[in-house]
Amino acid sequence: MPLDTASTYGQTLLRSDGRRWNELRRISASISTQSSTDGSSQFVMGNTVVVCNIVGPREGRGQRDTNNALIETEVTVAPFAQTDRRRRMKGDKRVQELQTTISSAFQAHLFTHLYPRSSITISLHVLSLDGALLASCLNAASLALVDAGVPMPSILAAVTSGMITSTDGITPSDPILDLNNSEELELPFLSVGTVAGLSEHQEDKVSVLIMESRIQIGQNGKKLEAMLAVGVDGCKQVRTIMEEVVRTHGIRILRGRK
Structure with missing residues (x-):
């Protein structure tokens, strides 16, 4: 049974795991984790662990484009990966939705015109799941594509954001960042992914936006707007961490060559 986040948050202004409304979980990542693929990465967000492998670009067979x-x-x-030990097959609806969303996101994000008549395969393996499944998959795939050398305008970073709604009129209705599994079971939330602007003066552009559950719009849509604003700001924080991982890996390679 999920914890009653709304009631506990109203008393302490802290979530069930001790975080404030705008705090991310612990994030760690690494790239070039497997030498047998063109690109690879491991992304850890809280207790969610995703491993990604990239094959390609390679010649595509029977491709129409x-x-x-x-x-x-x-x-x-x-x-x-989950406590219920449920085996998700390839025909699982949730898995199919993930595959379609991730493919569509990177189809529009990458410079695919540089590799005509070819294909790029993204293989994602979820080893542990504690919320932010889509966001973690997008982040892991983005790092692995950087490792594979596939050109893109910027790193695509993703995160989840939700809303603690007031049920008694006293508890504050606040947006929260980076939900864990228990919070996703209880609260309305969305997954958002952004790409950085081409210059410092340009704002980040929303590339992926999936509403994972229902929410009452109300109040002229201010709840949804607040969730989106918190999510976009969280994507900036995640992108900063991912860029530091890429930078550190590049420095390590240069030192090895010297």
Whole structure:
């Protein structure tokens, strides 16, 4: 049974895991984790762990689009990733939705026109799941694509944001950042992914926006607007961490060559 986040937050202004409304969980990542693939990464967000492998760009067989590369995504959720030990097959609706969303996001984000008549396969393996599944998959895939050398305008960073709604008229209705699994079961939330602007003066652009659950719009849509604003700001924080991972890896490679 999920914790009653709304009532506990109203008393302490802290969430069930001790975080404030705008705090991310612990994030760690690494790239070039497997030498047998063109690109690889591991992304850890709280207790959610995703491993990604990239194959390609390579010649695509029977591809209809002769001007752009085709992005294909395969998502595998380990049976031990969740407490219920549920085995998600390839025909699972949630898995199919993830694959379609990730493929569409990177099909529009990458410079696919540089690789005509080719395909890029993104293989994602979820080893542990504690919320932010789509966001973690997008972040892991983005890092692995950087490792594979696939050109893109910027790193695509994603995060979840939700809303603690007031039920008694006293508890504050506040947006929260980076929900864990228990919070996702209880609260309305969305997943948002952004790409950085081409210059310092340009704002980040929303590339992925998925409403994961229902929410009452009300109040002229201020709840949804607040969730989106918190999510976009969280994406900036996640992108900063991911860029530091890429920078550190590049420095390590240069030192090795010297």
